[in-house]
Amino acid sequence: MNGRKNIAIVGGGLVGCLMGLYLARRGNKISIFERRPDPRIHAVDAGRSINLALSNRGIKSLEEVGLGNIVRETAIPMNGRMVHDLAGNLTFLPYGKQGQFINSISRGDLNKTLVWAAEKEGIEFFFDHRCIRTDLASSSLSFQTDTITTDQQFDAIVGADGAFSNVRMAMQLTDRFNYEQHYIEHGYKEFHIPAGTSKVLERNALHIWPRESFMLIALPNPDGSFTGTLFFPFEGASSFKSLADPVNFESFFRKSFPDVGDLITDLQEQLKMNPVSSLITIRCFPWSMHNTLLLGDASHAIVPFYGQGMNAGFEDCRILNGLLNKHNDDWGLAIAEFQLFRKPDTDAISHLAMDNFIEMRDLVADKDFQLRKKIESKIHSLYPDQWVPLYSMVTFHEDIRYSEAYRVGQKQKKIMDEVMKIPDIATTWQLLDLQTVLRQIKED
């Protein structure tokens, strides 16, 4: 089944557009169906994250389709985490080595760029088209617009329609489809922190206010403003539910994040008006049936705490494209191999993303944790090939699979747990016998 194919992509978000670009360049006829209006005309929905952390895996895919320049032009480098404690003290924790950083990028701008690029490549967009039915056996789709319902048949379908994928629903109704949707007990609410705050908020950093059971983060925007995101329990003593009254919420917010509270002039208004969104994890298998394949959040939505959701989706596109090369555009062979190869990696990043929530809201404020990072970073700088910290493997090493990073990371954790048990390690760590540590990482 090679040759020019008529392929439908359901979902015109980041992953759908990027996959469209890859597939169009392979000579296929691509139609992208999106339930939302054209993002070039209408702003993105409220309640979706405004900026995202783009890192190496995502960048590599963008570069492959010739969009590497957008990163350099519009993204804001974030060199590390700036941790804000209750007293307003700041601690800067670099993400990696000198020159390694992640990028704050606007979801809306990136989406628009991808739509423009896709159109230039001859891809046809159908906005305001809601996919209401997928027939897997015949590769046909039904769409609903404000006025009509249409049916169309394709050679292949890509379901890039996000965590609440309608394409996936068709798979879910078949026999032996494994599926899991899990919500964490925290939701999130975004805040606009106006420009002119650069004296308080260092521009080239991801800011974190870790408060154990909850946290606030903030990412820089091109106009000098920041977007803050509060991750907060839905229910319980301090929760969206218990603080439903904006007056109480405001005083809680100011007490919890004193330095940022003063930067938001309309804090109470924002607490009242900005929506609360939930955070879902999706796992499923298989990802492909007949000629239909799920991609990105549709098959593996993850929580945002490793900044890898978009990056993992973009990496999906690159890997599928590589398999289409390998299989001479035999779609059936490519998607069959894709799901088997890729599933362990997205499972790994799914677990890592969940684990990182605890790290972000709790451990980054912990002295032992900071010492651990310092020791690991020293080992890495002396033996860069033998010990790459987990965060670096995930974020800066697009050549290391997520599943491999996960495996090595667990081994590193065990070794470092033992190192941290050494008496007086806080004062003696510079004298640590690194050869012994490195020997352990090589053992199987």
Place this chain on the structure above:
Amino acid sequence: MNGRKNIAIVGGGLVGCLMGLYLARRGNKISIFERRPDPRIHAVDAGRSINLALSNRGIKSLEEVGLGNIVRETAIPMNGRMVHDLAGNLTFLPYGKQGQFINSISRGDLNKTLVWAAEKEGIEFFFDHRCIRTDLASSSLSFQTDTITTDQQFDAIVGADGAFSNVRMAMQLTDRFNYEQHYIEHGYKEFHIPAGTSKVLERNALHIWPRESFMLIALPNPDGSFTGTLFFPFEGASSFKSLADPVNFESFFRKSFPDVGDLITDLQEQLKMNPVSSLITIRCFPWSMHNTLLLGDASHAIVPFYGQGMNAGFEDCRILNGLLNKHNDDWGLAIAEFQLFRKPDTDAISHLAMDNFIEMRDLVADKDFQLRKKIESKIHSLYPDQWVPLYSMVTFHEDIRYSEAYRVGQKQKKIMDEVMKIPDIATTWQLLDLQTVLRQIKED
């Protein structure tokens, strides 16, 4: 919200009918909607298990609604597992103490009995009514029959519509509904083993042919026949897929189960005609929204290897009825407490059922496992209150919650793992210091 309520039960299977009986006796107006035809006129579907293992939890509920007699009249006691090895040797492993047994019962007959009893209680049945939509906020349902679609509004709804529950689908589309469906890699195919085999197959036993990666079991029917069920991988070297040719399948079957192969005269025909069904586990939460509650397989379908699926569903009914007593028929309070109280128990039996597959297909043929059971059974007979084996807690002790059985069972396992490490335990176990063992089970 007490007083006489107009309650819809979706699903007229075992759990739906039993819950209907409980609720009708509380003075409510009950309508039961079932997508299948009346089981008193049409036989049950092919591909659903023909007989089930009824044990104490299920019996207790049936007794509460005055149907305890059906057990004594129609069920066949099974006192233990009869293990068949490849050479045709038999080993009998009692389920519990003398006089403790589980019961082989016909699903079809039990369902008919429940429908008759429900009708006598004034419950109205609507067969051939497929529920196609649940509106949780207004407690209304849409049904489709061969000819019409109707909408009806109720005071409360019980979704007892099984593993593929349509009522649950409505919950699944709301925010923050956790849901998991998982299929195991084995499917099953049923066989009819004709009557007159009693010389080979002891009537009062559950027969098992454990073959490590697969197994056959057989339960007795009232007419002297047995129903055999082959649990077999869908894919792989020896699988439903690789043995799709009935001639090959027959020779494999005869080689794997020599003593039973000869009892089935039309074996090849049955291998060819009888369907292969899959085995699903469902976990979800919450179980209740507004005035709608999921019950039985709809909220917690489990694999059949502990013989507890129906028993757990019947226990759901008894517990909900108890909570309606406690809350003076306040439906909202009762279902809110029900789901919080019951969820850990159905999670526990879900895990136990999965674990028991390994035990049944593998361990029951293992000498160490048999010794372990013998030692546990001795401890139990000497100290019946201090050490109840896990299987007995689950099956014969309806006063012990599944979650408690699971917790204690894990503790017992750890203790017995140590006991089994004692050198020469196979010859010295009669001399074991039981006081030391019992002391461990009391420690926390």
